[in-house]
């Protein structure tokens with residue numbers, strides 16, 4: 412018998428499962444009935460970006476599980492962890508109108524009964540961009556995603572291209588651990604202004620949010636200048652344009668090869684070229700990326 416934990420049993424029929432064995436037995440039943448399992452890992456504070464992943468999971472699989480867990484091991488900044496929005500009730504409500512059939516919302520002791528001491532090695536993939544400025548972040552991501560995959564055993568898991576480097580690392584982890592899950596990449600969902608949707612946008616003032624739209628605008632401007640301008644000129648243009656806005660400060664801007672994340676130096680290189688940026692808007696750190704040029708065969 413599944414011990415269901417529901418927030419508002421009267422008007423929230425969505426399954427919110429806190430416990431690993433309950434989730435496993437629910438999934439086992441679904442698999443025995445021949446259903447494929449789709450999985451969308453999140454940290455909650457759900458928005459249209461997350462929902463697009465859930466919709467895609469609904470299109471591609473029969474039974475969709477969404478996890479909501481603010482994973483402490485991937486935060487290198489304790490104040491970021493503390494300020495991360497936690498809105499489980501609203502999230503469950505949003506998922507009601509989606510193809511999600513079960514929410515897995517474990518607490519920290521459930522996910523980490525003992526400290527996770529595993530050290531992954533992703534080589535250069537974890538030393539650039541986010542990895543460089545958030546040491547330990549991807550190790551924490553790999554810890555939690557591998558645990559979640561172990562619990563859910565999904566056929567397919569859905570990740571947003573918004574966290575482009577995370578997607579590359581998760582694919583590398585699946586290969587390293589030879590996990591039987593297919594990773595599906597989903598496009599970035601943006602606000603009307605072009606700002607990539609993020610749970611962190613809620614921490615911006617109206618004025619900051621308006622100014623943060625410059626990030627995407629500048630990435631589009633960079634794309635427009637390919638291949639006429641050199642990689643170096645475009646890099647300088649992006650950083651100067653963003654930093655000229657008094658609300659914004661670039662932490663890094665890189666143009667990388669989308670498979671091994673090495674820097675692109677020339678537009679002629681036969682690789683997909685992705686522009687990746689991290690920008691502080693006040694205390695809020697925003698990331699975004701855009702494909703500047705596809706591989707020419």
Ligand code: AMP
Nearest residue numbers: 453454455460570571573574599600608
């Ligand atoms: P998070 O809750 O921030 O850990 O994100 C959970 C998943 O949602 C990750 O795979 C993210 O890449 C994805 N995601 C977050 N924001 C967006 C967005 N604006 N568009 C598409 N996917 C997103």
